[in-house]
Amino acid sequence: MSQKGPKPAVQGGSPVFSNANSKEVPLRCVRWITKRPSWHPYALGMAQRLVIPSREEVEAELSVARSWWQFSVRFNVAISQSVPVARMHERESEGVVMRWGLAQKTACGSINFTNCGSVRCDALKSVQDLHRMWTHGQRGIVPLAGFYAWQRAPAGYHQPHYVRLVNRAVFGVAALWERAEANDEVIESCALITVDANPLVTQIDPTTGQMPAILRSEDYDAWLSSSAHQAHELLGPYPHTRMVCHPVAPYVNHLEFDEPSLIRPVDR
Numbered sequence: 001m002s003q004k005g006p007k008p009a010v011q012g013g014s015p016v017f018s019n020a021n022s023k024e025v026p027l028r029c030v031r032w033i034t035k036r037p038s039w040h041p042y043a044l045g046m047a048q049r050l051v052i053p054s055r056e057e058v059e060a061e062l063s064v065a066r067s068w069w070q071f072s073v074r075f076n077v078a079i080s081q082s083v084p085v086a087r088m089h090e091r092e093s094e095g096v097v098m099r100w101g102l103a104q105k106t107a108c109g110s111i112n113f114t115n116c117g118s119v120r121c122d123a124l125k126s127v128q129d130l131h132r133m134w135t136h137g138q139r140g141i142v143p144l145a146g147f148y149a150w151q152r153a154p155a156g157y158h159q160p161h162y163v164r165l166v167n168r169a170v171f172g173v174a175a176l177w178e179r180a181e182a183n184d185e186v187i188e189s190c191a192l193i194t195v196d197a198n199p200l201v202t203q204i205d206p207t208t209g210q211m212p213a214i215l216r217s218e219d220y221d222a223w224l225s226s227s228a229h230q231a232h233e234l235l236g237p238y239p240h241t242r243m244v245c246h247p248v249a250p251y252v253n254h255l256e257f258d259e260p261s262l263i264r265p266v267d268r
Helices: 055-061 128-135 199-204 217-225 228-232
Strands: 016-019 022-026 049-052 074-078 082-089 092-100 103-105 111-113 118-120 139-144 146-152 158-165 171-182 185-196 210-212 243-247
Touching: 049 082, 049 139, 049 158, 082 171, 082 217, 103 171, 111 185, 118 210, 128 171, 139 185, 139 217, 146 199, 158 199, 171 217, 199 243, 217 228
Parallel strands: 092 185, 118 185
Antiparallel strands: 016 022, 049 074, 049 146, 082 092, 082 139, 103 111, 139 171, 146 158, 158 243, 171 185, 185 210
């Protein structure tokens, strides 16, 4: 299943980009076509593209007792695609691969594949489905190298930015995970948890007011194994002084591109 970003609009005479695996594609910038609500339990528009490190880099940062996961470095991961997740299972940590974007069983017995890739921290106790996952300890950690955020330019388009941490090549983001079973099909999925945005993320995109809940390395074990109350205390904005960002080319808007050049800085 392919998950596309917001509908793009071509600004004037757009240049094109081509590679060995695709035809020429116009270089386009994103323009939102929907109006976001002031508050929603799901963090709409927040971190719609992720960068996943290599398995070797992840396991050097995030140790698990059972490493079932198989994945490789990715530079343009979208909702509905697979991401590595660390979680607890039978009192042991394990690394698995899940669908990014919650998949939930419906009342009629089918599985609903949603575009819910992020959930707000302040909705964990108030939204029924999220509260169930939260109280059942269905917490995970998604290891990232960075993520993309879009800034509205004066001309009306949205300029993508790559956001990463200072002196942390890999970092873990708090997540909830879900297991849905229907008609002999089992889908495990996850959503990132978001918290109030720090000044750096707010400067890029002030409309959501949210950012991924980045965990400190020393809090990984506590996040996975502690009580819900103790885990909630670990959620908060990551210090903006320990983060950096830069604008990147709009190729990230197209899922056919997934290569290191996506995170290279470009002039505004």
